[in-house]
Amino acid sequence: MSSMTQVTIWLVVSIIVILISIMKLKLSPVIGLIFGSLVMGFGCGLGLVETITTIGTGFGDLLASIGLPIGLGVILGKLLEENGGARVIAETLVGKAGEKYALYALGFAAFLLAIPVFFDITFIILVPLAIEVSKTLKKPLPYAIGAVTIGAAGAHTLVPPTPNPLAAASIFGFDLGIMIGVGALVCLFAYLLGTFIYFKLLDKGFWNKQTDETGILELGEPSPIPEGAPSFGMALIPLLLPVVCILLSTVGSAMGIESPVLSFVSDKTIAMLLGTLAAYLISIKSIGKRLEDVANKAVADSGIVLLITGAGGSFGAVISATGFADIIAESFGNIGSSPLVLVLFAFGIAVVFRVALGSGTVASITTMNIMAGFAGMTTLHPVFIALACLAGGISIGHVNDSGFWVVTNMSGYTVKGGLKSYTLAGAFIAVFTMIVCIIAALISSI
Incomplete structure (x- = not known):
């Protein structure tokens, strides 16, 4: 049996075991x-000791790079949720946009909030506002729900500091x-x-109210914005602070500026720490003595995210240790030098994981670890390989994905309605992200 056949068989078997x-x-x-x-490790002959060592190393290496930023990001998002800042941002954007662009502003609010806040929480925060916008505009609810879902799903998938895009820079080794x-x-x-x-x-x-909605929208009155909530600018x-700090390093490098202070401030952990501290400061008025409890709840919530992310790193590390990337490169001679084949290959693997496992985090992190070995074999910038992996990870969310049920239940949709909203939202993000990746791949091939 060839090395290619052996590794492929055991990769399939290991995926089946996960499923x-x-x-x-x-x-x-x-x-x-x-x-x-x-x-995967035992089947490919890594041995007992090397397999378990690689699992631990893969877990530790990934979390050493992104564990603290993820945890800080969860705390930041929870504080914005509790202090009313998230609602203030959303309502201000919609109010300023006017009726003509209110739905797009609602989706843009979801985009902004889903950068530090997880998709589920962003959606829960914005559903009451989506209902009010629908009533005001006299538009069916699916318009507002669609805008929120597409905006939140996109930002959660493609923009750090959410775990998947945050891990991309570390796994592929490029500037955050x-x-x-x-x-x-x-x-x-x-x-x-x-x-x-x-x-x-x-x-x-496209929407059929009779078959796509249950007719029962189980949603209570939205809680009032707490007294002392931050203003739009403060929220x-x-x-913005972590984004600005991280981008300082990118801009400085482009201008040839090297500074220890700049490197320190732009480090992802320090940048997220500064953003979290800012969230603490603007929360004092509205949250007060509950600050510690809110932060502790956020830390507890981040645990499962960190574990899944780290375990995805472990699986990727074991796959890498088997020489999978090298074997694929040898067997399919031009895959490493063909940017177009590379992004399509990455997207395809991630889609398989996404459909089978439901978890976008598992799909993206695992695929990025598999594809990291190919990054140096092509002229294409690794950010586009990462985007292809992330696009596959959001592509087809369905009944085995918790986000599907959050959107479906809170919107009063049937399963068919959920497929027409949540699933289609992810598919749009995936398709249009891949259009960019394919264009970049074609340009890099010239």
């Missing part, structure tokens, strides 16, 4: 990923500022085009 563990045995994705890592800048621009492109097309579909009768500071 069975998560979907049939109902085990945590963390445990499933560890089982898959063990099967590039991931922020390119990810944000691509996301805005995908959001605007995706939202425009989604609205056109709704205009054409933006924790969001």
Whole structure:
């Protein structure tokens, strides 16, 4: 049996083990990923000691790079949720946009909030506002829900400091500022085009109220914005401060400026720390004595995210240790030098993981670890390989994804309605992100 055949067989077997563990045995994705890592390592002949050592190393290496920023980002997002800043940002943007662009402003608010706040929380915060906007504009609710879902899904997938895009820069070894800048621009492109097309579909009768809605929207009155909530400008500071700090390094490098102070301030951990401290300061009035409890709750919530992210790093490290990338490169001679084949290959692998496992985090992190070995074999900048992996990771979310049920249940949709909203939103982000990746791949081939 050739090395290529052996590694491929065991990779398929390990993925099946992960699937069975998560979907049939109902085990945590963390445990499933560890089982898959063990099967991959043992099957490919790494041995007992090397396999378990690689699992630990892969877990530790990834979290050493992004663990603290992820944890700080969760605290920042929770504080913005609790201090009323998230609602202030959303309502201000919609209010300033006017009726003509209110729906796009609502989606842009979702885009901004989903950068530090996880998709589920962003959606929960904005659903009451989406309902009010729908009533004001006399537009069916799917318009507003679609805008929120597409904007939030895109930012959560493509813009750090959410775990997947944050991990991309570390895994592929490029400047985090590039991931922020390119990810944000691509996301805005995908959001605007995706939202425009989604609205056109709704205009054409794509939505069927009888089959796509349950008729029961289980949503209480939104809690009032707490007294002492930050103003719009103050609420933006924790969001923008980390981005500005990280981009300082990118701009400085482009201008040939080297400074220890600049390097310190622009470090992702320090940048996120400064943003989190800013969130603390603007929360004192509205949260007061509950600050410690809110932060502790956020730390507890971040635990599962860190474990899944780290376990994805473990699986990727074991795959890398088997020489998978080198074997693929030898077997498919031009895959490493063909940027177009490379981004399509990355996207395809991530889609398989996404559809099978449901978790966009697992799909993206695992695929990026697999594809990292190819980054140096092509003229294409690794940020586009990362974007292809991330696009595959958001591509087709369905009934095995928790986000699907958050959108479906809170919007009063049937499963069919959920597929027409959440699933389609992810597909739009994936398709339009891949258009950018394909164009970049074609340009780099010239």
